[in-house]
Amino acid sequence: MRKLKRIIRIGNTEIGGENPIRVQSMTKTDTRDVDSTVNQILELEELGCEIIRVAVKDMEAASKIGEIKKRIHIPLVADIHFDPRLAVESIKNGADKIRLNPSNIQDKEWIKKVATLCKERNIPIRVGANLGSFRERPKDLVKAMVESVKNEVEILNSVGFDNIVISAKTSNVLTTIQVNRLLSDMFEYPFHIGVTEAGPLSDSLVKSSIGIGILLNEGIGDTLRVSITGNPREEVIAGYKILKALELRKHGLEIISCPTCGRAEVDIESIVTKLNTDFGNVKTELKVAVMGCVVNGPGEAKDADIGVACGKDSGVLFKKGKIVKVVRGEEIYPVFKSEIEKLLNED
Numbered sequence: 017m018r019k020l021k022r023i024i025r026i027g028n029t030e031i032g033g034e035n036p037i038r039v040q041s042m043t044k045t046d047t048r049d050v051d052s053t054v055n056q057i058l059e060l061e062e063l064g065c066e067i068i069r070v071a072v073k074d075m076e077a078a079s080k081i082g083e084i085k086k087r088i089h090i091p092l093v094a095d096i097h098f099d100p101r102l103a104v105e106s107i108k109n110g111a112d113k114i115r116l117n118p119s120n121i122q123d124k125e126w127i128k129k130v131a132t133l134c135k136e137r138n139i140p141i142r143v144g145a146n147l148g149s150f151r152e153r154p155k156d157l158v159k160a161m162v163e164s165v166k167n168e169v170e171i172l173n174s175v176g177f178d179n180i181v182i183s184a185k186t187s188n189v190l191t192t193i194q195v196n197r198l199l200s201d202m203f204e205y206p207f208h209i210g211v212t213e214a215g216p217l218s219d220s221l222v223k224s225s226i227g228i229g230i231l232l233n234e235g236i237g238d239t240l241r242v243s244i245t246g247n248p249r250e251e252v253i254a255g256y257k258i259l260k261a262l263e264l265r266k267h268g269l270e271i272i273s274c275p276t277c278g279r280a281e282v283d284i285e286s287i288v289t290k291l292n293t294d295f296g297n298v299k300t301e302l303k304v305a306v307m308g309c310v311v312n313g314p315g316e317a318k319d320a321d322i323g324v325a326c327g328k329d330s331g332v333l334f335k336k337g338k339i340v341k342v343v344r345g346e347e348i349y350p351v352f353k354s355e356i357e358k359l360l361n362e363d
Contacts, residue, residue, distance in 0.1 A: 017235050018034075018235040019200060019235040019236060020032075020033055020034065021033065021203075021204055021205060021206040021207065021238055022204050022205055022206060023035065023206075024140050024179060024180075024181060024205070024206050025138070025140070026067060026091040026093070026112050026113045026140055027090070027091030027092070027112035027113075028090075028091065029066060029067060029090070029091050031067075031181070031206050031238045031239050032205075032206035032238045035238070036264075036265060037232070037237055037238060037239065037240060037259060037264055037265065038066040038067055038238070038239040038240075039064060039065060039066050039067075039239070039240060039241075039252055039255035039256055039259070039265075040065065040066065040067040040068065040069065040093075040208070040239050040240065040241040040255075041060050041065050041068060041069070041241060041248045041251045041252050041255075042068070042069040042070070042071070042095070042241065042248065042251075043056050043057060043068060043069070043070050043071070043248065044056070044247075044248055046077075047070045047071055047072060047073075047077040047080055047081075047084070048074075048076050048077050048080055050080050050083050050084055050087075053070060053080075053084055054084055054087045054088060056248065057084070057088045057090070058087075058088065059249065060248055060249065060252055061088065061089055061090055062297055063249060063252040063253060063296075063297060064252055064256060064267055064268070064299055065090060065252045066090055066091075066239075067090060067091050067093060067113075067239060068088070068090055068091070068092055068093065069092075069093040069094075069095050069115065069241075070084070070092060070093070070094065070095060071095050072094045072095055072096055072102045072103075072105075072106050073097075073102075074102070075101075075102065075105055077102075078094065078102050078105035078106045078109060079105065079109060080109075081094060081106055081109040081110055081111050082109040082110045085109075085110050085112075091112035091113060092110075092111055092112050092113075093111065093112065093113040093114070093115055093142065094106035094107075094111035094113070094114050094115065095115045096114060096115060096116055096117070096121070097117050097120050097121070098120050098121065099121075100116075100121050100123065100126035100127065100129070100130055101126075103116065103130045104129070104130060104133060107130070107133050107134060107137060107139060111139065112139065113139060113140050113141070113142060113181070114130065114134060114139060114140075114141050114142070115141075115142040115144045115183075116130065116141055116142070116143060116144065116168070117144050117145065117146070118143060118144075118145055118164045118165060118167060118168035119145055119146070119150050119151075119164055120151075124171050127168070127171050127172070128171060128174065128175045131171075131172045131175050131177040132175055132177070134177065134179065135175070135176065135177050135179070138179065139179070140179040140180065140181055141172060141177070141179065141180055141181070142180075142181040142182075142183055142208060143165055143168045143169060143172070143180060143181070143182055143183065144183040144184075144185075144208075145161050145164045145165050145168075145183070145184045145185075146161075146184070146185045146186060146212050147161075147186045147187065147188075147191075147212075157186070157191055158191060158194050158195050158198070161184050161186070161195045162184075162195060162198050162199060162202075165182060165184055165199055166202070169182075169203070169205075178205075180203075180205045181205060181206050181207070181208055181238075181239075182199055182203055182205050182206070182207050182208070183207065183208040183209070183210075184196055184199055185209075185210050185211060185212035185243075186211070186212060187211065187212055187213040187214060187215075187223075188211075189211055189223050189226050189227040192209075192210075192211050192212075192227050192231075193227060193230055193231060196209060196231055196236055197231075197234070197236070200236045206238035206239070207236055207237050207238050207239075208237075208238070208239045208240070208241070209227075209228055209231050209232075209236065209237040209239070209240050210224065210227075210228060210240055210241040210242065210243055211223045211224050211227040211228065211243060212243050213243060214242070214243045214244065215244075215245055216244070216245045216246060217244055217245075217246055217250055220242060220243060220244040220245070220254070221242075221244075221254060224242045224243065224244075224254065224258065225254075225258055225261075228240055228242070228258055229258055229261070229262060232258070232259075232262055232264060233262060240255055240258070240259075241255065242254040242255050242258070253296070256268060266301040267299060267301065268295075268296075268298050268299055268300070268301070268302075269291065269295050269298055269302050269303075269304050270301075270302070270303045270304065271288060271291060271292070271304050271305075271306065272303065272304065272305040272306070272307075272316055272319075272320055272323070273287075273288045273305070273306040273307070274306070274307050274308045274309070274312060274313070274316075276308050277308075277309075279308065279309035279310075279311065280308030280309055280326070281308075281309075281326070281327065281328045281329065282308060282326035282327075282329065282330075282331065282348065284306055284307075284308040284326065286349075287306050287324075287348065287349050287352070288306055290349055290353070291304065291306070291353075291356075294353060295356065295360075298360060300360055302321050302322070302356070302359060302360065303319075303320040303321045303322075304320055304321065304322055304323065304356065305317045305319070305320035305322075305323030305324070305325075305334075306323070306324055306326075307323065307324070307325045307326065308326050309325075309326070309327070310325070310327065313325030313326065313332075314332070314334075317332070317334040318334050318337045318338075319337070320334070321335075321336065321359060322334065322335050322336075322352075322355055322356055322359055324343070324348065324352050326348065329344065329345050330342060330343065330344050330345070330348070331343045331348040331352070333351065333352065333355065335355065335359075340355070
C-alpha cells in the first residue's frame, strides 16, 4: 500500500497524497542554449514527462530559466550544486522548484536565505542527497546519507520552511533502497526516487527496475526518474513502463510479445520494432499482443485489446477477445497497424 505523503505543488502540478506518481527527467543540453533546451523539453513532454530538471552551473544558466519557462508546459526544477547564489538567481527567474544538495552546500546561512526566498514564492525545495557529492566517502554511507538529509531538513525547518521533497540516491541498488526505507519512516514529505548514475540503457533498466520497483512496491515514491546515460526519451519511456508493470499508472501501449523460439514462422521481432516506432508517442492505454505460435498465441491475443497470433506465413487477428480476420504474409503488420489506429481513434 502506498505511503501517503504531504501534498506539494510544483508549478502547475501536485505530487504526494493520492496524486499519480509523476515521471521526471533531466535535460542533457547546456541550459544556456535556450533553443536546444526547450526543444528537448518539448520532445519529452510529448512522451509524457511531467516534471523537468535543468542543470544550473553558472549565473548565465540561471538567467535563462525565465526564457525557457515561457516556452514549455511542465514544471521546471533548477538543479543547484556548490553555489547557493545560483539558487537565488534561479528563484528570481521563476524556477518552479529548487534542488539543493546537502553534501556540497554547507553554509547554513545561505541555505536559510534560499529557504526564505522559496517560502515567499511558495517554491518547494528538493533535499537531494547522493554519494557523489560527499567530499570523502563516508565509512557508513547509509548513515551518512540519512544524517545529511536530516540536517538539511532541520535547517529548512528552522526558518519555518516545510515545502520539501526528499530524495536520496546512489548508484548501488541495495543502498538506495535501505536509505529510502529509513527516511520514509522519518518524514511525511513526498519522495523523489531513482537509482542515480545507473549507466547505459540496458544496465540502467535492470538497476532502475529493481531499485525503483522495490521502493514503489513498498509504497515509497511520489515522483521518479530513471537515470540513463543516453537520450532522455528513454528515461521517460522506462519510467512509465516501470509504473505500468506495477499497475500504478496506465500510459500508452502495453506490448505483450513472445520471446520467439523454433516454433515461430513469422518475424515477430520486426513487428514489435515497428509497433514501438509507429506508436511510441501514444498516451492512450492499449494492450497489444504479438505472438509467434499456437502454444500461447491465441490465449494472449484474446486477452489483449488487440492481438495477432501468428502461424506459418499468416496471422489470426483478435480484437476484444474475438477473431476478426486472418492476414497473410506481408500484410500482417499493415493490417494490424490499421486496426490499432482504429481502436485509438475510437478513444
